[in-house]
Amino acid sequence: MTMDVRRKVIEIIAEQAMLEPSDVTLESTPESLGIDSLGLVEAIFAIEEAFDISIPFNANDPTESDFDISSVASIVAGIEKLIAEQKG
Amino acid sequence: MxxxxxxxxxxxxxxxxxxxxxxxxxxxxxxxxxxxxxxxxxxxxxxxxxxxxxxxxxxxxxxxxxxxxxxxxxxxxxxxxxxxxxxxxxxxxxxxxxxxxxxxxxxxxxxxxxxxxxxxxxxxxxxxxxxxxxxxxxxxxxxxxxxxxxxxxxxxxxxxxxxxxxxxxxxxxxxxxxxxxxxxxxxxxxxxxxxxxxxxxxxxxxxxxxxxxxxxxxxxxxxxxxxxxxxxxxxxxxxxxRGAEILAEVLGFAMTSDAADIVMPSKQGAARAIAGALKDGGIAKERVGYINAHGTGTAANDKTECAAVADVFGRHADRLMISSTKSMHGHLIGGTGAVELLACIMALRDGVIAPTIGYEEPDPECALDVVPNEAREASVDVVLSNAFAFGGLNAVLALGRV
Missing domain, CATH: 3.40.47.10 (Thiolase/Chalcone synthase)
Structure with a gap:
């Protein structure tokens, strides 16, 4: 499950950044991948669709949202938690 | 003309x-x-x-x-x-x-x-x-x-x-x-x-x-x-x-395009529109007493708008009032500038500046007199109404007393 989530999230983020999944690591940040706030909104939408979950995220102030988007690892961890909460 | x-x-x-x-x-x-x-x-x-x-x-x-x-x-x-x-x-x-x-x-x-x-x-x-x-x-x-x-x-x-x-x-x-x-x-x-x-x-x-x-x-x-x-x-x-009652005079208008991003606003685009409206009306910036802000309440708009106002007005930016009535009537999207023009007319005619309600805590990036929470009495000669759209299309009107 965890590997699948991680692989899928990296795939979505890579697609958004127009990179190969191999170029995206767990340490990557949206900024380092060149994803701006609008790109982030689009990636979060794709993740919600892929896992059929709802992610609390306010583009006005991403750092104030309950959802931690500081790195790919934190995004994956957040999604795993949301899947457990919403689909568990 | x-x-x-x-x-x-x-x-x-x-x-x-x-x-x-x-x-x-x-x-x-x-x-x-x-x-x-x-x-x-x-x-x-x-x-x-x-x-x-x-x-x-x-x-x-x-x-x-x-x-x-x-x-x-x-x-x-x-x-x-x-x-x-x-x-x-x-x-x-x-x-x-x-x-x-x-x-x-x-x-x-x-x-x-x-x-x-x-x-x-x-x-x-x-x-x-x-x-x-x-x-x-x-x-x-x-x-x-x-x-x-x-x-x-x-x-x-x-x-x-x-x-x-x-x-x-x-x-x-x-x-x-x-x-x-x-x-x-x-x-x-x-x-x-x-x-x-x-x-x-x-x-x-x-x-x-x-x-x-x-x-x-x-x-x-x-x-x-x-x-x-x-x-x-x-x-x-x-x-x-015909002896009509005159509510206000429309002094100037300017429109600009950011030519930059479909949703993120640009300080330069906004500033050019504000400065353009002043120039169009032949208005010295010191005469502007009130600006009805676009003031959407988003992080992006408000700090960009304040920076644009500071750029155009320099030291006078600290002496003028700027409020967002969207805090009261919400964002009427395509209708918003029209309802907001009423606040401009009230400022000119009645000497009442509509407040920005819901104001809780100062933001250093919006360090202007935003007329927080309570309307204020003030005599103003010239007012502006800002509108900055998605798509980077900006339009600013300048009104004055007759």
Missing amino acids: RRVVITGAGTINPLGQSVPQTLAAMREGRCGIGPLQFRDVERLAVKIGAQVQGYDPEAVFNRQQLALYDRFTQFALIAAREALALSGLEFTGALADRSGVVLGTSGGGLTTQDENYRAVYEEGKNRVHPFVVPKLMNNAAASHVSMEFNLRGPSFTVATACASSNHAMGQAFQMVRSGLCTAMVTGGTEAMLCFGGVKAWEGLRVMSKDACRPFSATRNGMVQGEGGGVFVFEDYEHAKA
Whole structure:
């Protein structure tokens, strides 16, 4: 499950950044991948669709949202938690 | 070049169903934002908005009219009736031919679209009402106003998202100023508060779930509203000759394009529009006492707008007042500039500056006098109204006392 989530999230983020999944690591940040706030909104939408979950995220102030988007690892961890909460 | 004055004003919006009601609410700092009430609202993540309350369409329009009038058209007609009554103008003969209607709207008959898509897609119906097209078209409101008041000159609709009304009023201003028209009925209208309308905005994740707090450090997004505002712009000599009451003079107008990003605003684009309106009106910046801000309550708009104002006005930026009435009536999208122009007229005529309500905590990036929470008495000579749209299209109007 965890590997699948991680692989899928990296795939979505890579697609958004127009990179190969191999170029995206767990340490990557949206900024380092060149994803701006609008790109982030689009990636979060794709993740919600892929896992059929709802992610609390306010583009006005991403750092104030309950959802931690500081790195790919934190995004994956957040999604795993949301899947457990919403689909568990 | 002719001088252009405002001789009529009308509105229906979340703060009131007339100009006096609206101005009273702005003076009191009343909030028109509350729980949204329409079909399927429970499926929305954003459940607040500023709806027009206590309005019964059937008390104003008959059944045949309602078959043709989407809510955005109803708002335009109600506002136009008030504005035209106040102006005292009757459009006949040559005056009718030299007068028209330019209205702003972004979504047009969105409620009609929403209802009919639901009927054919969700309910599987294969037949829709014969008037769906004339009811939903973006120019329906302008056309019905032209028909009701016999305005036979140039009429059209302007759609520039959140700047639609200001772009529309700018066109009307230029048409009277150039001598092309004697009077223009102008403003804007919007009725996007339906399931599909809010759902689309929700996707962008810039909407607040609790309140609109422009310029406050605690702001967390915009809140949608609905309604309309309509004005009569008239050739000054014509208005003076007939002894009309003049509400304000339109001094200048400018529009610019950011040519940068489809949603993120640019300080340069906004600053060029503000400076452009001053230049167009030959206005020294020290004369500006009040700016009705675009002030959406999003992180991006408010800090960009304050930076643009600081850039244009320099030291004078600390002496002028700037408030966002969206904190009270919400963001009326294509109709917003028209309702906000009422706050500009109130500042000039009544010496009352409408407040930015919901203000909780200063934001160093919005360090201007935003008239927090309470209206203020002040005498101002020149006021500006800012509108900065998605798509980077900016339109700023300058008004003065006559």
